Amino acid sequence: MTQASDPNQDALTESCEQTHEELLRFRAAIDMSGDAVYLVDRATMRFVDVNQTACARVGYTRNELLNMGPQDLLTASREEIERVYDEVIAAGEKGVTTESPARYKDGRRSVAELHRRAMRSGEGWIIVSIARDITERKRAEQALRESEERFRGLTRLSSDWYSEQDAELRFSRFEGRHAARPGESPARMFFGMRPWEIGHAAESEGGWEAFRALQEARRPFRDFVTSRALPDGTRFYSSVSGEPMFDGDGRFTGYRSVGRDITERRRAEARIEYLATHDGLTGLPNRMMFSQTLNLAIESARRYARKFALLFIDLDRFKIINDTLGHAAGDALLKQMSARLRQSLRASDVVARLGGDEFVVLVQEVNETGEIALVARKILSGIIEPVLLAGQECRVTGSVGIAMYPADAEDEQSLMTNADIAMYLAKEEGKNNFQFYSSDIKTRSLDHIALETNLRRALERGELYLHYQAKLDFGSGAISGVEALLRWQNPELGQVPPAQFIPIAEETGLIVPIGKWVLHSACTQNMAWQREGLRPVCMAVNLSPRQFADPDLLANIAAVLSQTGMAPQWLELEITEGMVMYNTDRAIQLLRAIKQMGVRLAIDDFGTGYSSLAQLKRFPIDTLKVDRSFIRELPGDSEDKAITEAIIAMGRSLSLTIVAEGVETREQETFLRQHACDQMQGYYFSRPIAPEQFADLLGAHSLP
Ligand code: C2E
Ligand code: MG
Ligand code: MG
Numbered sequence: 001m002t003q004a005s006d007p008n009q010d011a012l013t014e015s016c017e018q019t020h021e022e023l024l025r026f027r028a029a030i031d032m033s034g035d036a037v038y039l040v041d042r043a044t045m046r047f048v049d050v051n052q053t054a055c056a057r058v059g060y061t062r063n064e065l066l067n068m069g070p071q072d073l074l075t076a077s078r079e080e081i082e083r084v085y086d087e088v089i090a091a092g093e094k095g096v097t098t099e100s101p102a103r104y105k106d107g108r109r110s111v112a113e114l115h116r117r118a119m120r121s122g123e124g125w126i127i128v129s130i131a132r133d134i135t136e137r138k139r140a141e142q143a144l145r146e147s148e149e150r151f152r153g154l155t156r157l158s159s160d161w162y163s164e165q166d167a168e169l170r171f172s173r174f175e176g177r178h179a180a181r182p183g184e185s186p187a188r189m190f191f192g193m194r195p196w197e198i199g200h201a202a203e204s205e206g207g208w209e210a211f212r213a214l215q216e217a218r219r220p221f222r223d224f225v226t227s228r229a230l231p232d233g234t235r236f237y238s239s240v241s242g243e244p245m246f247d248g249d250g251r252f253t254g255y256r257s258v259g260r261d262i263t264e265r266r267r268a269e270a271r272i273e274y275l276a277t278h279d280g281l282t283g284l285p286n287r288m289m290f291s292q293t294l295n296l297a298i299e300s301a302r303r304y305a306r307k308f309a310l311l312f313i314d315l316d317r318f319k320i321i322n323d324t325l326g327h328a329a330g331d332a333l334l335k336q337m338s339a340r341l342r343q344s345l346r347a348s349d350v351v352a353r354l355g356g357d358e359f360v361v362l363v364q365e366v367n368e369t370g371e372i373a374l375v376a377r378k379i380l381s382g383i384i385e386p387v388l389l390a391g392q393e394c395r396v397t398g399s400v401g402i403a404m405y406p407a408d409a410e411d412e413q414s415l416m417t418n419a420d421i422a423m424y425l426a427k428e429e430g431k432n433n434f435q436f437y438s439s440d441i442k443t444r445s446l447d448h449i450a451l452e453t454n455l456r457r458a459l460e461r462g463e464l465y466l467h468y469q470a471k472l473d474f475g476s477g478a479i480s481g482v483e484a485l486l487r488w489q490n491p492e493l494g495q496v497p498p499a500q501f502i503p504i505a506e507e508t509g510l511i512v513p514i515g516k517w518v519l520h521s522a523c524t525q526n527m528a529w530q531r532e533g534l535r536p537v538c539m540a541v542n543l544s545p546r547q548f549a550d551p552d553l554l555a556n557i558a559a560v561l562s563q564t565g566m567a568p569q570w571l572e573l574e575i576t577e578g579m580v581m582y583n584t585d586r587a588i589q590l591l592r593a594i595k596q597m598g599v600r601l602a603i604d605d606f607g608t609g610y611s612s613l614a615q616l617k618r619f620p621i622d623t624l625k626v627d628r629s630f631i632r633e634l635p636g637d638s639e640d641k642a643i644t645e646a647i648i649a650m651g652r653s654l655s656l657t658i659v660a661e662g663v664e665t666r667e668q669e670t671f672l673r674q675h676a677c678d679q680m681q682g683y684y685f686s687r688p689i690a691p692e693q694f695a696d697l698l699g700a701h702s703l704p
């Protein structure tokens with residue numbers, strides 16, 4: 001540095017000339033400073049001196065710098081810098097601190113914190129700048145700002161929230177949307193409060209007490225659930241997880257936690273719980289829930305030596321309704337029935353649906369069986385009230401079985417079984433009634449189970465066969481037709497009467513394959529007689545409700561006719577009033593289709609159902625079979641006489657063939673003949689008999 005002629009240099013030297021030594025020391029100190037020092041002549045805007053730190057930092061040599069001005073290092077323009085310098089001059093002793101971006105020789109950018117002061121120098125000013133490189137600090141600050149912004153974004157965008165508690169466990173910070181309601185500010189609401197002071201309920205085990213103990217022990221926690229009531233009566237649930245914070249010296253400084261709104265999840269869980277314990281259709285408790293309730297009832301009844309009753313309820317004609325009116329009607333019926341059951345019981349009694357058309361009722365605290373009989377009667381009369389299904393008024397009945405605790409059984413399983421057994425007895429007793437369990441019905445009901453198991457195998461084991469009962473025509477005196485009647489001979493059970501096994505076959509649906517077999521066998525037999533040279537007769541085959549509802553029925557009939565080669569006019573299908581009563585439109589359609597095939601149709605057991613003459617007119621029927629119950633007391637009973645006469649007259653007016661069923665006596669025969677009945681069937685003329693016997697009978701009665 002040998003620019004002795006530099007006036008600035010001279011000025012500096014002059015101002016310090018008293019002690020050259022002092023100056024050298026000062027110079028050394030300045031050079032050693034960690035901050036860069038620049039001296040700028042305000043007038044020329046050039047550096048008049050710089051220290052070594054400045055050279056090292058910006059990458060220029062001292063000589064280079066002395067040919068430069070601040071505008072060559074800073075990114076600001078000369079005018080801007082001049083403006084700042086004037087402020088510095090105006091500020092006097094306190095100087096001015098600014099932050100300014102700078103550019104180094106190698107092109108690196110940096111940020112300098114500049115503290116400037118002005119010093120008089122003759123007429124002009126020297127600006128002394130002490131510069132500190134704050135690039136790193138700025139970068140760290142920026143990074144912090146960005147991470148803070150990211151964090152805020154995260155809490156803003158997620159459904160979670162973040163909170164902090166101070167060392168006293170008071171809330172000190174909230175970020176994110178905590179509130180269940182818009183406009184609520186948790187920061188404002190809870191600031192300075194401890195979690196257990198904000199009035200929320202603790203849902204997790206141990207409650208607030210456990211939570212507080214945990215925080216006081218500085219332990220982390222996970223999924224602590226709290227709730228609070230909302231104005232609409234529902235609850236808002238949140239789940240919070242947190243961990244303690246410690247400073248560099250290991251001192252506890254508070255908690256940081258994240259919370260989450262789990263109201264929806266809770267709702268879903270509650271719904272799942274409800275679905276698992278309730279019947280979806282009726283909303284009644286289901287089997288699982290009832291089992292819990294029953295066990296509780298047993299426990300408390302045992303403890304307090306109380307009695308209670310268990311009622312099993314089964315709708316009698318549910319399957320027919322479901323099959324003929326469709327599932328929607330079946331569902332509607334079940335809903336109505338469950339509502340009626342609820343209505344006919346006290347609030348303390350429990351009704352549940354076990355599945356299908358099976359309901360169960362728990363009647364608590366009963367003293368005597370008389371009370372229960374009253375309840376059962378109430379239930380039955382509730383069920384039998386008419387219901388409107390698919391636009392039609394229907395009546396269903398129910399069968400009720402009752403088991404008492406502790407008299408009939410003391411545990412869940414036995415109580416349920418015994419009530420079920422009693423219910424079966426009620427069915428056997430003609431339905432629409434209730435039965436109490438007793439140990440001797442148990443044996444009877446075991447029979448029922450045995451029947452069902454054996455019946456399942458009866459067809460394949462060839463235990464089923466047919467008997468044939470003739471119909472005699474009053475006019476010609478000849479056999480006009482024959483009815484196929486199903487028989488079951490089981491090696492263990494012996495001869496089982498149709499009245500016992502047909503309802504079971506119907507209930508279980510076994511009647512469909514069995515009925516198909518009957519139809520085929522009967523037609524085959526009829527053709528066999530014809531081939532033997534016997535006069536052709538009409539073969540009547542009984543159809544069950546299930547078969548009538550079977551969508552394959554028409555196809556089955558057609559298949560049997562073509563397989564056996566029997567002309568359709570020799571087949572007559574017997575149906576009952578109940579089968580056509582519900583889904584009348586479908587019934588009419590089906591009956592017409594059958595008629596179109598050339599097959600005849602008969603109404604069996606006429607008079608026992610609810611059908612009226614007006615209804616009957618709509619069905620394409622050929623034959624009316626008057627139920628045996630009207631014939632039995634003939635001709636003694638005047639009411640039965642009147643009814644039978646009326647049925648015959650009505651049938652004639654509709655051009656139907658009238659057949660009297662169950663004719664057992666000569667008197668009955670005479671009465672019927674006199675009243676212009678067309679045909680008769682009954683023990684008086686012939687019992688149901690084996691096919692060979694019938695062939696003989698037919699042979700004997702063929703000739704007029
Ligand atoms: P149903 O169709 O009304 O048949 C007449 C029933 O009355 C037969 O009983 C017959 O044996 C009985 N019977 C006939 N004449 C007299 C009489 O003079 N006095 C008395 N007391 N009874 C008489 P069975 O064979 O026990 O059949 C009972 C019911 O079972 C039948 O009533 C019918 O509804 C049903 N059934 C029988 N075979 C079949 C079948 O193959 N399929 C279907 N679905 N049901 C059948
Ligand atoms: Mg019949
Ligand atoms: Mg009959």
